[in-house]
Amino acid sequence: MKGMQNKFRYYLLPILSGILIGTSYIPFPPWALAFCIVPLWIFWRQERSYKKIFFAGWLTQFILNAIGFHWIAHTTVEFGRMPWPAGFAVLLLFCTLAHLYYPIAGLLWKFLCKKLQLSDTAGIFLLPLVFILCERLYPFIFYWHFGYPWLWARLPGSQVAEWVGFFGLNLITLYINALLALFWIHRSKGQWLQKFSLSALGLFMGVNLLGLFLSFDLKAPDKSLKVLLVQGNIGNLEKIQAQKGVGFINHIVDTYIQLTRQGLKENPGVALVIWPETAFPEVIRANSGGRQLRKLKNLASQFEVDILAGSYQQLQPGGAIYNGMALLQKNEIKESYQKTMLLAFGEYLPFAKQYPKLKDLLPMVSDFGRGKGPTVLTSRELKIGAQICYEGLFDDFSTDLQTKGAQVFVNLTNDSWFGHPFEPYQHMYMTLARAIENRRPLIRVTNTGISTVILHDGQVLEQSPRNEEWYKVYDVPFHSVPPSTFYAKISKKWPLILLILIGLIVGGDRIARTGKHRLGQNTRPPR
Secondary structure, three states, X not given: OHHHHHHHHHOHHHHHHHHHHHOOOOOOOOOOOOOOOHHHHHHHHHOOOHHHHHHHHHHHHHHHHHHHOOHHHHHHHHHOOOOHXXXXXXXXXXXXXXXXXXXXXXXXXXXXXXXXXXXXXXXXXHHHHHHHHHHHHOOOOOOOOOOOHHHHOOOHHHHHHHHHHHHHHHHHHHHHHHHHHHHHHOOOOHHHHHHHXXXXXXXXXXXXXXXXXXXXXXXOOOEEEEEEEEEOOOOHHHHHHHHOOOXXXXXXXXXXXXXXXXXXXXXXXXXXXXXXXXXXXXXXXXXXXXXXXXXXXXXXXXXXOEEEEEXXXXXXXXXXXXXXXXXXXXXXXXXXXXXXXXXXXXXXXXXXXXXXXXXXXXXXXXXXOOOOOOOEEEEOOEEEEEEEHHHHHOHHHHHHHHHOOOOEEEEEXXXXXXXXXXXXXXXXXXXXXXXXXXXXXXXXXXXXXXXXXEOOOOOEOOOOOOOOOEEEEEEXXXXXXXXXXXXXXXXXXXXXHHHHHHHHHHHHHHHHHHHHHHHHHHOOOOO
């Protein structure tokens, strides 16, 4: 018992970091965001054993995963249709492996500090860069980081994402932590204490003041579009049965059509109706359409609107089934998009092509085809950057849509598998962030909530209730010729940028130490 208590005390700092990080991420207020990782970094600085450095980083990431992403167990049960013991086993595996870049970053940082003989201050300034480089290169099921809480907290600094992205705000947050780590290390020295504490405050205030300036300097949109968002609140049982063709197809389609009719009758002048991911449950096949598709075409023709609906699609007879979106105009499907970035274990089984027997072992895992990449659809004169669910979490996917000429982003999502309240809010704000990075409005439509619109300036409009049938018309302003943001130019260059910054810190430390050494030689008193 004493051994366990001593071990707990020894690793108290990494445990504290795990708790601070886990309780500062969405949907918690970001109360400890400025110092949440400082305890772990202090432990790494003091520790000499690589084994203990690795374990400390692993422990921090395990705890933050268990707090922030406990919904993985619920999703395993709902989406994977597995028993609760299996759900907890998957959560345990996720907590163990999901963010191993934490301990990897600790090992790499300690190695570099020893190998390059960095000064204490240079070592701490190097740490955020090593940490974020490992984060960028580590394979993720989904991305999250310390940049997104800036938008969740509605901090004006989130506007800086137009230049550096929310990944850059992540780096800024880590540097605020680094300055406060130096504040703690040098707390006995009054001058250093004042220098680092004021620097951390100055960095935070400076980013927010810059964000305010950017928000005041934005060009006003010159066009607007009336859009009807429809949230059907279809339960998981109905969706599963409809996907298998067993039943509920009529009920699902009729629910969405009824809500759409009500919205269009109450709000004349709507140009585009949007249904969420897989809202249309009948497979849309090449050159053919069933009874449900005829209903949808009749609806579009009757009200003279375009309908963008999440749907299953088959492009060739006998070919793969895709999770996609179809754009209906009058009596035809004008354009369609097939999801490109598929969710592992949800929409495809990793290594199933190399080992086909895996599909027999895990028949409950879907096997969707993969689309051809970021696609822009055209509804009348509107250029729509298409995103389905998970794709909104990847910054470079959206910057590719910007490059292809998208004026508005549309994200179709189904969050009914993930429980309440963590994942729906995490997913929503990580997706909405793309609007500021690209200065384009983003329309997010979900099956069970949260559906909303974020404008190019970061203003989040009315959010839908959760787990209710709902519809609403939004007047969405947009630019006929949208601006090209600086972040679109650098979003894919982060590893190179980080390596250059690492080189500057290491080189600067060498130059500073060489200068001090020479100064010491020149001022050495004569013998």
